[in-house]
Amino acid sequence: MKRSFPLVFAFIVGFLVLLAEFIPHRPFNDLISTLENWFMIISGFAILLGQISLIRVNSQIIAHKEENWQYHLAGMISFALMLIFGLLWGMREAPGLLGSGESFVNQMGMKPFDYLFTYAYMPLSATVFSLLAFFIASAAYRAFIIRGFESNLLMITAVIVIIGRTSIGSMLTGWLPESLRFWHIPNLADFIMEYPNTAAQRAIMISAGLGIVGSSLRIILGIERSYLGGDK
Amino acid sequence: MKQIWLVLFIIFFVYALSAQSLLLKDVPWDDGKALELHWQFPAVPDSIQLSMSDRMGNPIDLSIPLSQSGMQVVRDLDPGQEYQIQATISFGDQQTSLTASSKTKEQWFYMHKMAFLILLLLICLAIIYYITAARHGKDFFIRRISGLDSMEEAIGRATEKGKPILFVPGIGDLDDIQTIASLTILSHLAQRSAEYNTELIVPCRFSMVLSAAREVVKEAFMKAGRLDAYKPDNVFYLTDDQFGYVAGIDGIMLREQPAANFFLGSFYAESLILAETGFSTGAIQTAGTAQAHQLPFFVVSCDYTLIGEELFAASAYLSRDPQQLGSLKGHDFGKLMVILLIIAGVILEIAGMSNLKDFIAGALK
Numbered sequence: 001m002k003r004s005f006p007l008v009f010a011f012i013v014g015f016l017v018l019l020a021e022f023i024p025h026r027p028f029n030d031l032i033s034t035l036e037n038w039f040m041i042i043s044g045f046a047i048l049l050g051q052i053s054l055i056r057v058n059s060q061i062i063a064h065k066e067e068n069w070q071y072h073l074a075g076m077i078s079f080a081l082m083l084i085f086g087l088l089w090g091m092r093e094a095p096g097l098l099g100s101g102e103s104f105v106n107q108m109g110m111k112p113f114d115y116l117f118t119y120a121y122m123p124l125s126a127t128v129f130s131l132l133a134f135f136i137a138s139a140a141y142r143a144f145i146i147r148g149f150e151s152n153l154l155m156i157t158a159v160i161v162i163i164g165r166t167s168i169g170s171m172l173t174g175w176l177p178e179s180l181r182f183w184h185i186p187n188l189a190d191f192i193m194e195y196p197n198t199a200a201q202r203a204i205m206i207s208a209g210l211g212i213v214g215s216s217l218r219i220i221l222g223i224e225r226s227y228l229g230g231d232k
Numbered sequence: 233m234k235q236i237w238l239v240l241f242i243i244f245f246v247y248a249l250s251a252q253s254l255l256l257k258d259v260p261w262d263d264g265k266a267l268e269l270h271w272q273f274p275a276v277p278d279s280i281q282l283s284m285s286d287r288m289g290n291p292i293d294l295s296i297p298l299s300q301s302g303m304q305v306v307r308d309l310d311p312g313q314e315y316q317i318q319a320t321i322s323f324g325d326q327q328t329s330l331t332a333s334s335k336t337k338e339q340w341f342y343m344h345k346m347a348f349l350i351l352l353l354l355i356c357l358a359i360i361y362y363i364t365a366a367r368h369g370k371d372f373f374i375r376r377i378s379g380l381d382s383m384e385e386a387i388g389r390a391t392e393k394g395k396p397i398l399f400v401p402g403i404g405d406l407d408d409i410q411t412i413a414s415l416t417i418l419s420h421l422a423q424r425s426a427e428y429n430t431e432l433i434v435p436c437r438f439s440m441v442l443s444a445a446r447e448v449v450k451e452a453f454m455k456a457g458r459l460d461a462y463k464p465d466n467v468f469y470l471t472d473d474q475f476g477y478v479a480g481i482d483g484i485m486l487r488e489q490p491a492a493n494f495f496l497g498s499f500y501a502e503s504l505i506l507a508e509t510g511f512s513t514g515a516i517q518t519a520g521t522a523q524a525h526q527l528p529f530f531v532v533s534c535d536y537t538l539i540g541e542e543l544f545a546a547s548a549y550l551s552r553d554p555q556q557l558g559s560l561k562g563h564d565f566g567k568l569m570v571i572l573l574i575i576a577g578v579i580l581e582i583a584g585m586s587n588l589k590d591f592i593a594g595a596l597k
Binding site for chain 2 (some may be wrong): 039
């Protein structure tokens with residue numbers, strides 16, 4: 001029963017969603033959005049599971065004073081602060097339990113939750129995102145090391161695209177006559193991005209689409225059961 | 233002579249009047265929430281005043297451009313309702329009033345999705361055929377996927393070094409098929425790690441993924457007969473925030489120094505940050521996603537990469553179940569069909585016939 005009910009449920013819902021994709025008549029046309037709303041409601045309840053897991057894992061580390069426990073304490077304090085400020089004074093237009101925190105708004109220009117969000121959370125998030133620039137440089141360096149024919153080709157192509165996307169590209173080959181405009185570096189870069197690159201990406205997307213169809217069918221038919229934890 | 237001119241003028245006037253029309257009709261093959269408004273006037277009008285309402289008299293906002301003829305779709309209507317429209321058109325000093333009415337109708341099929349349905353049916357039938365053939369004992373050749381074959385190597389290395397394995401199920405929620413595919417791989421990985429007695433760490437971005445991942449890992453440990461080794465706290469929630477999640481995983485990689493990292497599922501801008509941090513720790517890395525834009529980052533920074541379809545084929549490949557392997561042959565049939573359609577489309581387009589393109593494009597509307 002524990003295993004067969006989810007399988008039957010997956011079959012019925014999967015089949016109905018598939019039908020709803022092709023039937024515009026009620027009740028099928030509203031089915032997908034209704035199921036999405038159900039998912040959102042269940043997700044809302046499941047958030048609590050996440051919070052419990054977060055508190056449990058971190059509090060154990062803090063209680064046993066495991067290695068780097070201070071960072072976990074900082075994380076828990078941040079979590080508690082945002083939760084308390086949000087509950088007491090709300091955020092943006094939404095009021096909290098103690099109103100809208102007018103005195104904070106007069107002093108800081110915004111509510112405590114919004115203040116922390118704007119001046120602590122956003123810069124921290126942007127900092128992690130900005131790491132990408134450095135990682136792209138190190139990854140590109142490794143990718144462009146000439147080891148063989150393929151890596152050589154990759155490097156030449158990448159250099160054309162990089163130069164073609166900057167003003168140097170226009171400057172370098174700007175003198176070419178109209179009959180040789182194709183070899184103008186920005187035009188070459190556009191060609192590479194528009195044709196070989198798009199073709200390769202579409203091939204991956206088509207194969208991924210087929211994989212999704214096959215995977216979904218295996219789940220709907222109950223052949224694929226690993227996501228339930230077991231094969232039989 | 234004057235009488236002839238008068239008759240000609242009357243005929244022209246009657247023709248001109250008959251040339252103006254206002255037509256409201258149901259949009260075919262839809263969900264009954266739209267009507268088409270067609271208009272045809274003898275000349276470009278100076279002004280048009282429109283008023284549209286339902287049967288109860290509730291007004292509907294509508295305006296059309298000042299043109300001699302045209303068509304406009306009125307959307308967001310209620311299905312099965314009668315709608316009236318009245319237009320007052322001015323040509324200089326003259327004013328003409330026109331009315332039209334129609335009823336929205338819900339249909340039972342999206343006709344423009346016919347091509348999509350045919351293709352889907354063909355692929356599904358092929359997959360079912362190959363599954364049935366496999367059930368009857370037919371053996372299919374499935375090419376080796378090195379990214380999946382490396383799983384044993386990665387677990388072995390982690391076991392030898394006494395270090396944990398890190399599994400990241402992507403940043404998608406449970407409604408993303410890539411996350412489901414990722415969890416199916418997690419099931420196999422968890423079973424092997426239970427057999428080898430190697431610690432498995434699974435940080436999750438969403439609570440729904442957390443509860444599903446815990447269930448999957450627990451069942452896998454149970455299947456391996458090592459339920460006592462299952463640690464629920466090793467499958468944990470980090471944060472819903474994309475870069476907070478990345479920062480958390482980076483911290484785990486640097487502190488715990490896992491011997492093997494698996495990044496399987498849906499990834500976006502964070503893919504390179506994760507993969508490069510993992511690379512810097514010297515871990516053996518396997519990644520897989522269907523996000524075409526993130527694949528180059530994984531290819532550069534990881535030892536093995538599952539590209540697109542391979543992510544979805546992984547569970548079938550790892551299970552070695554003939555039925556599931558048979559379904560992978562259905563994918564190959566789909567690829568063959570797509571290749572043939574592309575070739576046919578190119579030939580027909582060169583020949584100046586766009587019927588096939590229009591038929592397929594209808595499904596993409």
